[in-house]
Amino acid sequence: MIKKFIKGHISKFLNLWQQELELKKEQANPIDSMLRNYLKENKALGSNDRKLFTDNVYKLVRHKVYLDTISPKPLSWEGRLDTIYTEKFATQRKNMSLLPHVRASCPKDLFDVLCDSFGEEKAIEICMAQNLRAPLTVRVNPIKISREELIQKWRDVNKFAIKPTEFSPYGITFTTDKNENLYELPEFKRGYFEIQDEASQLAAFKVKCQIGDHVLDYCAGAGGKSLAFAPYLKGTGQIYLHDTRDYILQEAKKRFNKAGIQNVQFHTQESLNNNKNKLVKKFDWVVCDVPCTGTGTLRRNPDLKYKFSRNRLKYFVDLQASVFKEALPFVKPKTGKIVYSTCSLLQEENIFQITKFCKEFNLEVVDGKHFQTTPGKDVEMDGFFCAVLQFKN
Numbered sequence: 001m002i003k004k005f006i007k008g009h010i011s012k013f014l015n016l017w018q019q020e021l022e023l024k025k026e027q028a029n030p031i032d033s034m035l036r037n038y039l040k041e042n043k044a045l046g047s048n049d050r051k052l053f054t055d056n057v058y059k060l061v062r063h064k065v066y067l068d069t070i071s072p073k074p075l076s077w078e079g080r081l082d083t084i085y086t087e088k089f090a091t092q093r094k095n096m097s098l099l100p101h102v103r104a105s106c107p108k109d110l111f112d113v114l115c116d117s118f119g120e121e122k123a124i125e126i127c128m129a130q131n132l133r134a135p136l137t138v139r140v141n142p143i144k145i146s147r148e149e150l151i152q153k154w155r156d157v158n159k160f161a162i163k164p165t166e167f168s169p170y171g172i173t174f175t176t177d178k179n180e181n182l183y184e185l186p187e188f189k190r191g192y193f194e195i196q197d198e199a200s201q202l203a204a205f206k207v208k209c210q211i212g213d214h215v216l217d218y219c220a221g222a223g224g225k226s227l228a229f230a231p232y233l234k235g236t237g238q239i240y241l242h243d244t245r246d247y248i249l250q251e252a253k254k255r256f257n258k259a260g261i262q263n264v265q266f267h268t269q270e271s272l273n274n275n276k277n278k279l280v281k282k283f284d285w286v287v288c289d290v291p292c293t294g295t296g297t298l299r300r301n302p303d304l305k306y307k308f309s310r311n312r313l314k315y316f317v318d319l320q321a322s323v324f325k326e327a328l329p330f331v332k333p334k335t336g337k338i339v340y341s342t343c344s345l346l347q348e349e350n351i352f353q354i355t356k357f358c359k360e361f362n363l364e365v366v367d368g369k370h371f372q373t374t375p376g377k378d379v380e381m382d383g384f385f386c387a388v389l390q391f392k393n
């Protein structure tokens, strides 16, 4: 039974979130930042209460479409919350008279485009998987410690329930849903690891840069991908991090310092433009980890599914094409490679884009086929897409 006091907070918070979404639509603040602010302002919620509060907020947001159909009317957050803890919540999933997008708890527009990409059966499986809690996964920084050493320390001293990731050689996944505060660990402060989903790690490792290479991370954000592939360079060559948001590069700078990586430089849009003549055709690798609908990360960001619209999809498709076109001149002719990646599941942002780029710019996909992960029954990773392209010679 959830205490009345916590139920009150859950309702209050979700009413605020709903208002925010109605008012600002796709510009609405992300739910995780709204949650952080709410918890800061409501110190009366103790640490156990916070976990219960947060877990239930996420559950309600994930299952809202389904709950709106099966909960008592008039709808309220309290009513939806009570419904989660009834038998009906499980049994109605099998009610085939409910529309598929309702059973899968996915807004209709998004469900339809997922069906276009995967067919209905797979789309339902993906949505169901995206309604589960995301696993907590970290990437070990091999410059500071090996995965084996960190696993041993965490198992023996911290008593964490963890396992090595199956595909990434540097990942560790937590196997319980206990909220470990990893940011407070000395190993985090010393740069031994970063929190990063396994699929994102695998996409980053597609940048197989070698000693002495020059790499331009064109949409670097806070540097998540670059931090993962930087150890391949063994301190040689140079990574250029670029983003249109100056403040996020400051964040990246701090993370690189902590990770002990020095062969990097940071470029705002202005500084890259000022140096453009020197930098075009210079890079062995250009990484285009473009802005996208984020439909592969709905377990972490379930609020994104309510921001989705076909217009928003078109906005991202156009933006991705223009970012790719901006980044391409920096690739070294003949040998240079450009890596295009998204955390989207949609063909419009992925395979359709690279097919178009190949035709328009005389490129071909190299290093095997493109790489794609889709959350599903046995796939614990986020949805990611990545392809390595090179000029046809």
Ligand SMILES: C[S@@+](CC[C@H](N)C(=O)[O-])C[C@H]1O[C@@H](n2cnc3c(N)ncnc32)[C@H](O)[C@@H]1O
Pocket: 218, 219, 220, 221, 222, 223, 224, 225, 226, 242, 243, 244, 245, 248, 289, 290, 291, 292, 323
């Ligand atoms: C998916 S995020 C990058 C995440 C980052 N690579 C990581 O692994 O943590 C996309 C980034 O593209 C940036 N961006 C948006 N428009 C851009 C543009 N025209 N040129 C370069 N970066 C852009 C955004 O500010 C955002 O940080």
